Every structure is written in structure tokens, then in C-alpha cells.
Amino acid sequence: MTIALYARSTADNGTEYIQLIYNLLKKESVELIVYRPYLNYLQKSFNFTLNLNTFNNSEELISKADYVISLGGDGTLLETLDFIRKSGIPVLGVNTGRLGFLASVNKDDLQKALQQLLKEKFTLDKRELIELSGCESCFGDVNYALNEFTIHKKDSGAMINIDVFVDDVFLNSYFADGLIVSTTTGSTAYSLSCGGPIMVPDSDNFILTPIAPHNLNVRPIVISNTKSLEIKVSGRSESFNISLDSKSTQIKAGTSLFLKKADFRFNLINLEGQHFFTTLRNKLLWGIDKRQ
16 A cells, blocks of 8 residues: 655644654555655755655656545645546545644544554545636646636726526626635635535535625525536636636636536545534534633
8 A cells, every 4th residue: 555645845744744654654564655845845944864755746646646645734635636636546634734624634633544544444525526618728637626616807906797607598797806616615615705605515516606796686606516607707807817726827808618517526535433514513613602
């Protein structure tokens, strides 16, 4: 068995975590491979001396790894999608930051989580993704997202007009700063901060959430993710910003974009005893009386 470790080069992801992971996996005769830029960072910043095998790109990871550990927060876990792509390699998210819905394993529980992983005491939480077309040069081969697709005005001034069609039927013209098309996984991310609803991950929906709409009666709407969407944007600017999770680029006004459910899923490792409702309660402090 081979386990890959992906992490950003930040002080939060210090040597204590990789040392713990290495020691435990070595006892179980499991190979550890590490993202090369992260290992370089540890060697340079902390004089880390372990000589570990590494990966630099998607091809190297897919050819070697049985599982991936994402060390960081939700943003770090989203980045693993660029490496695992359609391979289906399961990902375990370990949270070394603050709020995390995807990276649900607390850093203090890392050793216990690794033991459960090695003993296969987990289920796979198969998360739906959203796929973009109509802009083939925008994101290359990774034209899909786990959380959301977003279109946003480029300038700080004028709002933009976003026409949305669902299965070729006109839904609405959104006059707003932008629009979020979220998966159920992404319902607890950008969409939630803009007033969108929380959705259970297996509910098979898309959420359309306007960003600062001009008309206050324009509210988020939930549709089945078996539907396909077409989006056309116009406004005073000649170009607009679009993003898939943390990746972003610009498109020209008048471009037609198409969104649908991807034909594969992201396998998130759900350890024994974990549940989405438990994560909600812990992260959102539900049921906790904060009154003095």
C-alpha cells in the first residue's frame, strides 16, 4: 500500500505531522510519498532530514498512490482534485487550520484517523461534481469542481446581467455582482455565505445563489443536478471573472457557458463514527448556548 500526502507550504503544516505519519506508516510497512514542493519547504524552513519519495503531478500520484491524505483545510483538499482527477483515489482530509467541512479530521486525532484508515474502518462518501464546458481553454483538463462554479463582475463598479437557462428553458436574468452554482458539497462554502441553504451531500442538487442581487426578491433556488444549465453574461465590462473552486480565469462578454453534473465522483473518506450532521453541529456550534 502507498499513501500520498498533499499539503501547502505553510507554517501550520509543520514537521510534527509528517513525522507522525511517517513513523506510523513505517511500522505498518506502508510507503509514504509526499508532494515535492511541500517536502522542499520543510527541508528549507525546518531542516527536515527524512528522505522520502515524492510526486510532482497528477500522473505520478495516480500511478503510485492508493490513498491521499490532505493536510490543511478545505481549500487544500479541493486542490487534491487537480491531482486525483477521475482516478477515484480516496482522500482523507485532516484539518490543521480553522473551519473545515471537508477536512473533518481534527489534527489532534491524526494518529487515530491513520489507524482507522489502515484498518479500513471507513466508508467512501461519493461526492458529486460540477463540470463546465463552452470554455475549453479556460481550465484545461480539470474543468470540474467539487464545491462550485462562480461568475463574478471584473470591476468594482457596475453589476452584471446573467441569463440562466435550465434544460433550454429560461429561468431568470440575474442583475447582481455575480452568481454561484454550487454542488451540495459546496452548500456549506461560498453559497452559504451568500445566503444559500445547507444541503445534505447526497441530495443530488445544484444550488443557484445570486451574489448581492439588485432585486431583493431574487433568492437562491435548488434544482436537480440531472438538469443542464446554460449561462450567458453581459454588462459594461468586456470580460468577467469565472472560477471553479479556487481556480479562476476571465471570459469575454457574450460567451455561453454550460454546466452539468460530472460523470464521475470524488471519493471522500468517511471514518468510522463520522457523520455530516456531527460535522455541522461542531463547525456551526449548533446546540451550544453562547449567552452569558
